[in-house]
Amino acid sequence: MKRTICAWLLVLGLAVGTAVPASAAAFTDVASDAWYAQAVNEVSAAGIMNGTTTSTFSPDEQVTRGMVMAVLWRLAGSPAPSAPSTFPDVEDWYYYADAVAWAQQVGIASGLGDGTFGGGNIVTREQLSVFLYRYSQYAGQELANGVLDIYNDVDSVHTWAKEGMAHAVGAGLITGTDEGNLEPAGPATRAQLAVILQRLMTPAVG
Known part of the structure; x- marks a missing residue:
């Protein structure tokens, strides 16, 4: 069972962690004139978000809480956490474990009301x-x-x-x-998250 879960998490981890083509042009499901195409270009080139496979970005896929922590962690430069997180549902082999630990330590993630993080929950x-x-x-x-x-x-x-x-x-x-x-x-989608990250990379308060 653990092997199955691990494999599933590794698939999810590909969405933010594995090196895949860093250009929206390489993704067959991102049209060049899509409203999010430029954002996908920028965040993938920066290594903040990658594809769900070597040829797809899955722009309409819904985003999980763990994925959000992973991309924010990468945006911050992937700083090493000083200790594992205290969330009982985040094991150290999860692809977002370091990201959640960092986010908890800097006050970005406080978890759910029952003390868990819910990394697989749709954000x-x-x-x-x-x-x-x-x-x-x-x-x-x-x-x-x-x-x-x-x-x-x-x-x-x-x-x-x-x-x-x-x-x-x-x-x-x-x-x-x-x-x-x-x-x-x-829910938020991966396309929406890419656009948000693009805006976060060049913040402009108005």
Whole structure:
């Protein structure tokens, strides 16, 4: 069973860790005129995100919490954590183990209410916003205070996520939908994450 899980995690790890073509042009599922193509080019060239295979990027695939920690860790230069994380569901052979340990130590990841990290869980837009806010704090970047009241579903944003969501919106990292919603409980895709990372690499508060 452990061998099966390990193999599964290694497949997931390919999405952020294994060296594969560093150009969107090499990915057969990324059209040159796609709204995220330039972002995929930049983050793959920087080694922050790679393909899910040697020829695919899987732009519509949903992002997990572990994957977010891995890309933020890489964005920070892959610093070595001083100790393993304290999350009981993060074993040291997981591809995101060092990333989660680092994120916990610098205050980016605090885990779920039951004390676990939930690395395989799909990350919601509001969770992602909080991670981005904390990363910006860690990196010493200017923090933004976007206006959330203009969105139809502002009341759906949990209290613990409002500060992070306001920063992500104000910094242009996350935008509302065409219908004027934030969709805080909605999932983020790999294409969206690539664009967010591109914006995070060149922050501009507005």
